[in-house]
Amino acid sequence: MKKELTRQQHLDLYYYMRLNRAVEDMMVKLFRQNKIVGGLYSSLGQEAISVGTAYALEKKDWLAPMIRNIGALLVKGVPPRDIFMQHMAKYDSPTKGKDGTSHFGDLDDLHIVSPISMLGDLIPVMTGVAMAGRYLGQKIVAMTWIGDGGSSTGVFHEGLNFAAVQKASFVLILENNLWAYSTPVRKQVPLENLADRAKSYGIDSYIVDGNDVVAVYSTAKEAVERARAGEGPILIEAKSFRRMGHAQHDPAEYVPKEMRAYWEARDPIALYEKFLSSEKLLDARSKKEIEEKIDTLLAKEREFAENSPMPPAELAETGVYCTGDDCHKIRAKWERPVAEVTPPRSSVEAVWTVPGFGSGKGSGGANAPIHFGDTRPADAKPAEAGKRAVKAPAKTAAKKTVKAAQPGASRKARR
Numbered sequence: 540m541k542k543e544l545t546r547q548q549h550l551d552l553y554y555y556m557r558l559n560r561a562v563e564d565m566m567v568k569l570f571r572q573n574k575i576v577g578g579l580y581s582s583l584g585q586e587a588i589s590v591g592t593a594y595a596l597e598k599k600d601w602l603a604p605m606i607r608n609i610g611a612l613l614v615k616g617v618p619p620r621d622i623f624m625q626h627m628a629k630y631d632s633p634t635k636g637k638d639g640t641s642h643f644g645d646l647d648d649l650h651i652v653s654p655i656s657m658l659g660d661l662i663p664v665m666t667g668v669a670m671a672g673r674y675l676g677q678k679i680v681a682m683t684w685i686g687d688g689g690s691s692t693g694v695f696h697e698g699l700n701f702a703a704v705q706k707a708s709f710v711l712i713l714e715n716n717l718w719a720y721s722t723p724v725r726k727q728v729p730l731e732n733l734a735d736r737a738k739s740y741g742i743d744s745y746i747v748d749g750n751d752v753v754a755v756y757s758t759a760k761e762a763v764e765r766a767r768a769g770e771g772p773i774l775i776e777a778k779s780f781r782r783m784g785h786a787q788h789d790p791a792e793y794v795p796k797e798m799r800a801y802w803e804a805r806d807p808i809a810l811y812e813k814f815l816s817s818e819k820l821l822d823a824r825s826k827k828e829i830e831e832k833i834d835t836l837l838a839k840e841r842e843f844a845e846n847s848p849m850p851p852a853e854l855a856e857t858g859v860y861c862t863g864d865d866c867h868k869i870r871a872k873w874e875r876p877v878a879e880v881t882p883p884r885s886s887v888e889a890v891w892t893v894p895g896f897g898s899g900k901g902s903g904g905a906n907a908p909i910h911f912g913d914t915r916p917a918d919a920k921p922a923e924a925g926k927r928a929v930k931a932p933a934k935t936a937a938k939k940t941v942k943a944a945q946p947g948a949s950r951k952a953r954r
């Protein structure tokens with residue numbers, strides 16, 4: 540079922556991998572100039588995974604990226620300026636400067652669900668997207684990514700099990716880059732292949748060389764089409780290596796030198812260039828054209844981003860709480876009047892106060908945090924109240940113990 544790629548498709552994969560790397564290189568420069576306000580994560584050496592998997596999706600399909608999937612955003616059609624502005628918290632960014640990293644999506648046009656920082660939580664969310672597509676008869680596939688570390692969260696297991704039971708048209712890409720922060724994969728999971736986890740949910744899985752973009756693409760394409768055909772979710776483990784630290788602040792000195800050298804020699808872009816030249820799909824001229832196209836685009840995008848203003852202070856509290864009216868088409872079911880739960884009146888006294896709750900006295904006479912209705916009357920002497928409170932429960936407990944012990948004890952004796 541593997542699909543042959545046309546020359547243009549081969550060159551598309553090359554273009555997006557180069558663009559992915561160039562966008563991130565430019566953000567490192569912006570970071571060093573103190574223009575990036577949030578954390579900056581790198582997908583250096585993992586570009587083939589983001590690009591090859593997202594390229595296997597159709598326009599109508601949905602994806603939810605994680606921090607190392609800028610390549611997937613670019614393939615889906617996010618302009619680099621949005622990625623720059625988002626990281627610079629500029630007013631023209633998708634979140635209007637409310638976030639300094641990658642927490643943005645596009646539900647209307649590009650079908651991108653914003654990343655959720657809590658690792659694994661996108662699995663049930665994207666399962667839900669796939670199920671919604673099924674209810675609407677859209678034949679869509681939903682895709683998200685998870686790291687080797689993230690695959691040990693509870694929600695990974697709960698989510699994948701749920702997706703399997705629901706036969707959701709969902710493809711999960713497990714990026715095994717051998718490290719989760721400073722923890723090597725060997726210390727996290729006692730498995731050779733993380734793809735084996737799929738067996739627990741009765742779903743199929745693939746293992747692919749994450750540094751070989753054509754292999755990643757054709758595996759993802761097969762998985763996406765199988766999921767679309769109703770075969771249920773599929774897990775793909777893409778094996779690769781995290782070439783930089785967890786984020787810019789981390790020099791990753793804990794990574795053995797030999798390990799780094801091994802993977803640097805397997806750079807996915809260099810490997811692909813070699814392949815393209817040997818297949819006569821890329822010559823010096825077309826390579827130069829692609830490089831110039833990227834340089835021109837990014838110079839323009841960067842200029843736009845740098846010229847975008849920071850958000851005005853007076854808008855700091857807008858767009859933070861969903862009101863259901865101007866933010867979102869899915870309407871929240873408000874249990875209380877909207878005006879009451881949105882700023883600046885969100886501190887009004889709660890209306891569900893239970894009489895007596897939180898205002899009782901403990902048996903010793905002091906204020907108790909919770910009132911269960913059995914404290915002494917306000918006029919009783921503290922000593923009497925103390926006696927009542929201690930005696931009564933002790934008696935009841937003793938009786939119960941004797942009763943429960945008798946039948947068991949006599950049975951034992953009879954044997």
Ligand SMILES: Cc1ncc(C[n+]2csc(CCOP(=O)(O)OP(=O)(O)O)c2C)c(N)n1
Pocket residue numbers: 607656657658659685686687688689690692714716718719720781785
């Ligand atoms: C549930 C949860 N636990 C912990 C974290 C903090 N955290 C963020 S990234 C990360 C490491 C993730 O490693 P991995 O899943 O292998 O992804 P990688 O960084 O290698 O791409 C951790 C522990 C989190 N965001 N969510």
Ligand SMILES: [Mg+2]
Pocket residue numbers: 686687688714715716717718719720781
């Ligand atoms: Mg990892």
